[in-house]
Amino acid sequence: MKLYIKLLSDLCTYSGESYNSMVDTDVVYDKYGIPYIPAKRIKGCIREAALELLEFGLISKDTYEKLFGKEGDQQSGFSLSNAYLKGHTALVAVAEHFKENGLAAPQNVLEQYTDLRTQTAMDLETGVADKNSLRTMRVLRRGLEFEAECNPGKKMNAELQESLKLAVSLVKHMGVSRSRGLGLVEMKLEDDSTGKMEAEESNKHVLITKEQLKEQNKISYRITLKSTMVCKSPQGNQAQTQDYIAGSKVLGLLAGALGREVYIDLMKHQGIRVSNAYIMNGEKRCMPARISLQKQKDQSYDEEGKMLVKDMLYDPDVTGKQMTPAGVAYLDADNHTASVVTEISYHHQRPTDKSVGRATGEDGSSFYQLCGISAGQTFGGSIYADKVCAEKILEAVNALGEVRMGYGKSSEFGAVDFVLYDVEPSSEQSPSMMHDAVLTLGSDVILYNEYGMPSTEINVLKHCLEAVIGVDDLELTHPFLDFALIGGFNVTWQRRKPAFHALGKGSTFLIHSDKGFDAERLRSQFIGERTAEGYGELIVTPAEASADVCIYKTADATPKKRENIRNQLIVGEETGRILQQLLQNEFARQMEETVRIRLKTALEENQNLFIEKGENPGEYMVKRGLNASVAKLRVIFKNETSYQAMKDEADAIEDRIKREICQDILKLIVPKELETEVSEKINECYQIPFASQWDEHTLYKKNISDLSDRIEISGKITEQGRKEGVRGMEQNRMVKKNNVICTGSLSLTIECVLR
Numbered sequence: 001m002k003l004y005i006k007l008l009s010d011l012c013t014y015s016g017e018s019y020n021s022m023v024d025t026d027v028v029y030d031k032y033g034i035p036y037i038p039a040k041r042i043k044g045c046i047r048e049a050a051l052e053l054l055e056f057g058l059i060s061k062d063t064y065e066k067l068f069g070k071e072g073d074q075q076s077g078f079s080l081s082n083a084y085l086k087g088h089t090a091l092v093a094v095a096e097h098f099k100e101n102g103l104a105a106p107q108n109v110l111e112q113y114t115d116l117r118t119q120t121a122m123d124l125e126t127g128v129a130d131k132n133s134l135r136t137m138r139v140l141r142r143g144l145e146f147e148a149e150c151n152p153g154k155k156m157n158a159e160l161q162e163s164l165k166l167a168v169s170l171v172k173h174m175g176v177s178r179s180r181g182l183g184l185v186e187m188k189l190e191d192d193s194t195g196k197m198e199a200e201e202s203n204k205h206v207l208i209t210k211e212q213l214k215e216q217n218k219i220s221y222r223i224t225l226k227s228t229m230v231c232k233s234p235q236g237n238q239a240q241t242q243d244y245i246a247g248s249k250v251l252g253l254l255a256g257a258l259g260r261e262v263y264i265d266l267m268k269h270q271g272i273r274v275s276n277a278y279i280m281n282g283e284k285r286c287m288p289a290r291i292s293l294q295k296q297k298d299q300s301y302d303e304e305g306k307m308l309v310k311d312m313l314y315d316p317d318v319t320g321k322q323m324t325p326a327g328v329a330y331l332d333a334d335n336h337t338a339s340v341v342t343e344i345s346y347h348h349q350r351p352t353d354k355s356v357g358r359a360t361g362e363d364g365s366s367f368y369q370l371c372g373i374s375a376g377q378t379f380g381g382s383i384y385a386d387k388v389c390a391e392k393i394l395e396a397v398n399a400l401g402e403v404r405m406g407y408g409k410s411s412e413f414g415a416v417d418f419v420l421y422d423v424e425p426s427s428e429q430s431p432s433m434m435h436d437a438v439l440t441l442g443s444d445v446i447l448y449n450e451y452g453m454p455s456t457e458i459n460v461l462k463h464c465l466e467a468v469i470g471v472d473d474l475e476l477t478h479p480f481l482d483f484a485l486i487g488g489f490n491v492t493w494q495r496r497k498p499a500f501h502a503l504g505k506g507s508t509f510l511i512h513s514d515k516g517f518d519a520e521r522l523r524s525q526f527i528g529e530r531t532a533e534g535y536g537e538l539i540v541t542p543a544e545a546s547a548d549v550c551i552y553k554t555a556d557a558t559p560k561k562r563e564n565i566r567n568q569l570i571v572g573e574e575t576g577r578i579l580q581q582l583l584q585n586e587f588a589r590q591m592e593e594t595v596r597i598r599l600k601t602a603l604e605e606n607q608n609l610f611i612e613k614g615e616n617p618g619e620y621m622v623k624r625g626l627n628a629s630v631a632k633l634r635v636i637f638k639n640e641t642s643y644q645a646m647k648d649e650a651d652a653i654e655d656r657i658k659r660e661i662c663q664d665i666l667k668l669i670v671p672k673e674l675e676t677e678v679s680e681k682i683n684e685c686y687q688i689p690f691a692s693q694w695d696e697h698t699l700y701k702k703n704i705s706d707l708s709d710r711i712e713i714s715g716k717i718t719e720q721g722r723k724e725g726v727r728g729m730e731q732n733r734m735v736k737k738n739n740v741i742c743t744g745s746l747s748l749t750i751e752c753v754l755r
Contacts, residue, residue, distance in 0.1 A: 259396075
């Protein structure tokens with residue numbers, strides 16, 4: 001189904017943020033400057049409408065709870081995406097394609113859809129505005145149309161759908177200042193068979209076949225975020241997010257796809273292990289970097305994007321150097337760095353008394369923030385399963401429709417593209433015997449000591465590793481440890497899991513065995529507890545001869561990305577309109593810039609236009625009649641409606657000096673010639689056909705006002721210059737600072753005062 005929203009009045013979707021000192025109450029928009037309506041706001045409005053239906057007895061409480069869920073006990077019966085403008089995909093392509101040259105800067109794009117409103121508070125007794133009460137609000141323009149995807153859950157039947165459509169149709173206002181003329185909307189929910197077919201075609205979750213499966217399999221999966229994903233920290237703090245997708249979330253997705261009974265049977269008899277999903281550099285899955293990597297203080301990447309750091313595992317000589325952690329979160333197999341982009345969004349829960357339209361901190365209301373992993377990033381991991389489990393996983397995942405994960409997945413957050421894209425045998429690697437190696441924890445490791453208590457002691461880890469690789473002389477030295485607090489919430493039991501500390505990912509050691517050990521047994525094995533959820537993954541690499549480690553900045557994929565966007569660029573009616581408007585704004589900016597440059601050139605290279613020699617040697621002054629000529633031009637400009645008429649008036653001035661000065665100034669700018677020059681420049685720069693939308697009158701007003709309507713020239717002879725007997729202007733060096741030209745004896749100032 002698809003939700004349609006049309007703005008019947010201006011709307012402010014309050015983001016909780018401001019923009020510089022210009023906007024106090026801002027709307028919600030993405031990184032391209034394209035506004036959207038968050039799904040949580042929409043769903044909250046629909047829920048309030050459904051609550052009214054419940055209070056009037058038009059729907060039952062059971063229907064209400066099936067639609068919107070029950071806190072801590074029942075999930076919502078449908079999921080809702082953010083509402084985006086029609087043609088949003090094409091708009092994003094346009095914005096991404098032109099953002100580098102500044103044409104589609106976020107604020108430039110946002111201006112095409114929004115206006116600014118100002119308001120103030122009045123003293124009811126005096127009728128005068130209160131001091132410091134002026135506020136500026138940005139609003140979306142009325143007439144804009146938005147679309148949102150509404151995906152019904154498995155339990156959604158025809159009766160529930162009709163109740164939902166009824167609730168949607170009752171929503172008439174949303175956003176802030178609803179009682180002051182803002183936020184009037186028309187909302188409707190319709191079946192979208194075409195969109196459903198397209199979604200089914202695009203949602204191909206399995207790219208491998210059963211014939212590729214072996215007895216033991218390592219199935220690679222990829223998760224691409226289509227919207228922000230909230231991965232709460234184990235402590236449950238929603239204002240913080242993990243920078244990876246925990247294996248438990250993927251395991252939960254598989255459990256839902258397999259069904260409760262099948263999932264329990266597989267876990268009981270065969271078992272499934274799911275690794276954490278870490279950020280990917282292209283097709284390469286990154287892993288947590290060793291915390292033993294350090295760099296010199298203030299050290300940065302060189303021009304080639306490389307940086308040589310020290311691995312403190314090897315006791316390097318750093319005498320006289322101040323070392324700090326390298327600050328690398330993730331590295332791929334080629335030592336290219338990667339980091340995860342996160343973002344914060346602000347939300348509020350209204351009081352139980354819905355007549356109060358804001359969060360007060362009382363009656364169940366609150367203002368809170370959510371931190372999540374930003375959309376557009378790709379994460380990768382692996383699923384370890386035998387052939388029987390793998391076959392059932394492929395069947396279940398292949399039947400999935402839209403996939404949503406994480407917190408708030410029923411509205412706004414957690415829409416992902418989940419794909420099983422590769423498989424390889426997990427038990428056919430040839431032995432790799434070593435005596436010395438570096439062991440890094442690829443995920444948090446949960447260990448229990450001999451008394452059954454959670455432990456972070458090195459000896460407990462040592463005994464666990466010896467049991468895996470079958471040796472009894474393993475030594476762990478040079479430990480660099482990090483610790484993680486493990487907790488969580490059990491949805492089935494509706495209880496919090498016990499919280500305890502574990503060894504954190506990125507912790508690293510040197511390991512040694514005189515007898516030798518098979519490193520492949522560690523690479524293919526998870527150790528400790530809760531390995532099915534991604535805990536206990538290990539990284540084993542050979543010990544190096546040097547402590548020097550060269551790391552690289554992530555390769556810039558922008559050129560390739562821009563080429564893909566260029567090939568897919570779709571210019572429809574809306575995108576064409578926005579693109580032409582952006583080009584028109586750029587045209588206006590370049591016209592003004594060109595006028596400024598020509599005036600500057602006239603000042604620096606043709607000083608005779610404004611300056612003449614004085615009576616004494618080395619003395620210069622503002623050209624006689626200049627200010628009077630500018631004043632005359634000002635009068636002509638206000639009275640005439642075209643450049644030619646203004647030029648004719650200047651030619652008819654009786655005073656020769658004034659006439660020549662006015663003619664010289666007008667020669668600086670010829671509107672039609674300037675329009676042609678700037679239009680050709682824009683066509684060449686952006687490779688898009690462009691024609692100015694300014695008529696002759698607008699062109700005249702804009703250009704001449706930029707040139708002469710704000711020029712006042714004043715000058716004075718400096719006493720210091722006169723005393724020093726400065727030589728003639730042709731021998732003086734001109735220095736331009738801001739709007740002031742200084743010679744040895746003259747300070748000439750151009751000020752903007754006429755407009």
